[in-house]
Amino acid sequence: MTAVAETSETAEQAAFRDEAHAWLEGNAPRRRHDSSEFKRRVAATGPEDEQAHVEASKSWQRRIFDAGFAGISVPRDYGGRGDTAALERVWRQEVVRYEIDTGVFSVALGMVVPTLLAHGTEDQKRRFVPPVLRGEELWCQLFSEPGAGSDLAGLTTRAERDGDEWVVNGQKVWNSFAHLADWGILLARTDWDVPKHRGITYFLVDMHSPGVEPRPLRQITGVAHFNETFLTDVRIPADQVVGAVNGGWGVAQTTLMNERALIGGASPLGFRDYVELARHHGKTADPDIRQRLAAAYTRFQILRWLGQRAQAAARSGQALGPESSVAKLVISDHSAQNGDLALAIEGAAGMLSGRDAFESGFWQQQFLGQWGVRIGGGTEQVQRNIIGERVLGLPPERRPDKTEPFRSIPKNA
């Protein structure tokens, strides 16, 4: 296998691709479509499997850092390589071809680092970015609440100032890896008498602080990487606020846009995996399966070109915009259809689950895992609203909850 060049690649990008390719070839096993370590790992759902996943992620991230490929577009001052987003993309294209697992760092690398680089203080960037790049500190996101999902700005976790500290009380939910994380990014309400978007503050919380209690939730896929997290009188030093007090909503937008870009984009599954699955089950001559494979191929192409267009925009200096909602919607549909396709290919055997199923239930997990992709990072309906209002410029719905003081808005009991 040779490195695959993109048509419009610059000499710098091509040179970097060769460099990355050489290191990967020398350090990691190639991912094979017919038998994949990645699939076995995803299908492994026990607590000991999880610990192994964490260890593997930390060790890979450290090796990537030592080789100079961590944080490719992160400035050198904060431990990165100080190169462009275009090179970062080249790295991602190359790395998915290998059995490299840095999954537990997805929140830290994909959401926390970009947010801190955009909004953090100099001290925050120097303190928090390098340990992520070195694979030392794990992060989780503490945004959603039982009563605040699609309406994230309706959150009611409360933070009150006490001297040089903030004291936080409330409950968060759907917190990936919270039970393993060292640090969390947290949204809490700091002013109840202004409209809801203007009374939220963005904090960095030490997950080992007294009063932080994550409890794993067992998911439909059989894994338990989500948590509900209880926060009771948790004390956070005032210098761990990101952006301005009551200015957290704007900071959160950076995190959320990066989350949308991250979701689905992280799957190393490609079209070839579905063809291999059909081949294994003797379905490549089935006309219905062939049509569905052709449709899947088209979806993979659409996503690829959408991704490239977004990257081109990023190269020319445009910030990640509401277009990430388009990608998120396409990926949602893609994920649902691919799950169905995999089980249709397996036929009657697709009805088995867990270890009784082909490849230890990996494909059943892909099917059941579609909900993480479709709900996480904002539902399909939320994305459509964003496109309607912010991209197409349609008049927004009348929304008194945006303008009245948060205290007076109807909430869940």
Added chain:
Amino acid sequence: MDFTLSEEQTAARDLAEQIFQGSVTPERVKAVEATDERVDRDLWAALADANLLGLCLPEAVGGSGLGLLELCLVLEAQGQVVAPVPLWATVVLGALPIAEWGSAEQRQAWLPGVVRGDVLLSAALAGPGTNDPHRPPVEARADGSGWRLFGLSVAVPAAHVADRVLVPARTPDGVGVFLVDPRGPGVTLERAITTNREIHPHLLLDGAPGEVLGSLDAGGRAVAWMVDRALLGLCAMQIGVCEAAVRLAADYTSNRVQFGKPLSAFQGVALHAADGYIQTEAIRVTTWQAAWRLDAGREATSDVLVAKWWASEGGQRVVHIAQHLHGGMGADVDYPVHRYFLWGKQIEDTLGGASAQLARLGQTLAGAA
């Protein structure tokens, strides 16, 4: 049919709903799922006491002699609460074929026990990679005056608790249906868990004695007859699953406040829920129509295929909608809605998913033209 339920049908439905809804809670389903056999034996006894197991079995064996439509209403009530009982396996896959095709001795041997709730049955209709019971993966070889069976059937519902399994098998004179004791000699059961977390073991037959159901020359017709009813039963359960899933989603979104108002007040949510309702009613009318034609003794294969196609295609749309409208709650196994999603998917794929039904339907329609 005129789609109006008779008094008897209404009574059967009300009784079934009363028993299922009165005893099955999400907590109880969870508790049963934690047991080794994953069958709610108390509920099964309650269904027998109410004579719902014998509803459409002949009066001569203690049944009520009603029709398939009445049975569909009971299966629908089961689907509404996703109750872990082998009703489809025992009554639809096992008892109905014995009543129709079995000898007088076979009927007397098994059916009174089914009515009383003492006997569980099933049938082996799928092989590895095949859902075509007309070409069964099992072969029957004559052995003196009897038969011995060889082959592998996959995912046989409730085989681990069944007293007998009906197994279609190839003989030199065409396909026959055989009664097999799943705990007898020459049988190995391999435990397998399916999409909806039920136990549907694989049945490995290596010289297991098989007793011909009725007479051998009825075999091929009996299999077609069984498949029509098996598909119909799945559709009936899917009606209940979808109906309850839509209701759960409607309740959840009406009670959950986001952006200062109930979620259901958003058009994106309301339109979605209404779509789910429409699909559910389409499953209901196509299923009832097929049941009515079968009860009336009319040719009904294409009606059954229409119903199963829609129960698969429309059914999966409904459970996706319900799951989606529950947001993150749908992914949390402590909350009940995910079970409807899993049941909907299982019913969709059992005995062939949407495209398999369409292929058969197309063959039936184009062949008839």
